[in-house]
Amino acid sequence: MLLGKEIRKTVLSLTFVAFIIALLVMTISQDVLNFSDEVIVFPKQGADYGIQQKEVPELIMPAAFSSLCEEFAANEYIAYPIGFYKSVKLNDTDREKMADIISTLSGAEQEDGSIIIGKDDEVSETKGDIEVTLSDDISYEEFRACMKQADDLIGGGSNYSENNLLNYSYVAVTYEEAIENYNLIASKDKFTGAYARLFCDFVGIILSIFPVFIAVTVCLKDRRAKMNELIYARKTSSFKLILTRYFSVIIAAMLPTIILAYISNISVWGQYSGMSLDYLAPLKYTIGWLMPSVMISAAIGMFFTELTGTPIAIAIQGLWWFIDINVGVSKLRGVHTLFELAPRHNALRNTQTFLDEFNTLAANRLIIVGAALLLVIATVIIYEQKRRGELSGYETIKTHIAGLANRKSKSAA
């Protein structure tokens, strides 16, 4: 009864309309609302099966080493520490340490940050172009350890980080691998799962930010309508009211998402007639993959709005979202971390990576759900305190700002 009223209140707002528009724009512009052009067929021999990232030491080691030498020579390293481009210049001490790393990898000597090429009579020093080659004696494990040191010196997010090393290793997909991929999609994803995953990849970007706007709107609505005290004085418990409002935001965000997920998925069902499909895949993926992002976004929105009485939650969630989306660019192929907001998997056929990363993804989603529920409980406590006049949020902030302004004007006088 109350839930119905709260859902009605939630969806009858401009914020919700903006959310629906954003959702439609994202799904249509990224071609994930209609997959009829993206049919996964059994590979034919001799066809082009595309390329894939694969950890091939023979490819990674010379390419990464060569790149490191070039950046060392120019003393300018490209890095994306939190997803944003950064040009790093090392100081003399770090440059010397980097020279040590190159020296270890190549066998060339270094002195005061310069690589000395040749060991006996023909000694030449250089700080510009250097011509050193990777030593044959270096194992892949040693190489990776050196690259990690180099990445640490640069400050992380460089071309030599564990993740980015794979960017040096693209190989063609073989016929056998293509068949293996196809079989995995058919057996594990039942086809529909692969499409649902790609849908979630794009829609997650919207769903990890927009619920904060909806939640903030819901929470500020009472104060804007001067209805706070009418509601505070009611019999209903703070727990029931906050939880109902929270679920109304979740339902309002998830319902159109599930509908769109099915519209997107149904577009390919006809292409796989006679095959075993998982018709629940859109539901499973939207709930398992997307709902935790919606939950945390809404929880942050409600918590900070009730705490401060201001829309500051939008800035907080917006910052997290912005960093996460930028960091996520380096993990598009479906690599996950424990604290990511919007997991990425920007490929239709990369089922093996999904299976390999599933445990991390599941742990991430559980952590996010746990954090969201904790924030909701904290919101209930704050709301109850506000109802009893023990916490005023916005009024406190207003009083403090007025106090500061008074002090300033007094000191100016």
Added chain:
Amino acid sequence: MENCIEIKELNKFYGKKKQALSNVNLTIEQGMFGLLGRNGAGKTTLMKTLATLLKKQSGSISICGIPIENAKEIRKIVGYLPQDFSMYPTMTIIEAMDYLGILSGIGTKERKERIDLLLKKVNLTEHKNKKVKALSGGMKRRLGIAQALLNDPKVLIVDEPTAGLDPEERIRFRNLLCDVSEERIVILSTHIVGDIEATCENLAILNEGSILYCGTVSDLLDTANGKVFSKTVDKRDLPKLKKEYNIIGMHSQGNKTYIRFLAELPYPDAESCEPNIEDAYMLYLWNSGTAPILSGGEE
């Protein structure tokens, strides 16, 4: 006691320094009870404390035998109309009432019946499908009373309900309050003496957080007997009189001015007047040493 509000030694501070309520002692029984005081006297603080929206620092309050600390039980039996309120502007009257009825925990059938009854009582039935944003000030106040009565409360707290209403709406609102006070305690907080005069048998005067008077209206009037005078004076004498007496009313008639003033001792040739509540209220403020300067500027 089952049907009364008992307030003992109530203190409330805002921050560390500002004392909003100071040792307030009150017993409020069934019927209309007026709480009179100027703006900032502490009326709203007291109303909010009774409605469980503010926490007291010390003292005790029990409403119909339930200690104020038991907020959940108190909220079941209290209806509250705040001073500055509204409702979701895009909701219709019936939707807003239904929403608040759900929050009061009233079942569907009973809720529908109560809403119909209350809208009829406050004369809003024909406007029930009007959006809140389209209501006049008076209609909004009447809707406010209706929402406060949704849970059929034993105690109704109304804070400055007639401020900003036109005379007709104000009279209509007072009558409405009298109607609903027959079976419950109604506390009317106001700085408008006319509201108390027209509706309440008992009242308290609150000033700077302290109770100056608590008792019946007739007792209050008795205290002002023989202390209110009127006289028609020459305009030239006005500045002198303003310094000596607390003038509470005057109007010009050519070169003469008719004045009404408070005095412990009569002024020569002044006529003793029948005091009204406003006179008695001003006398209490005057005696407490907190009366504002009422005589206007120098002429």
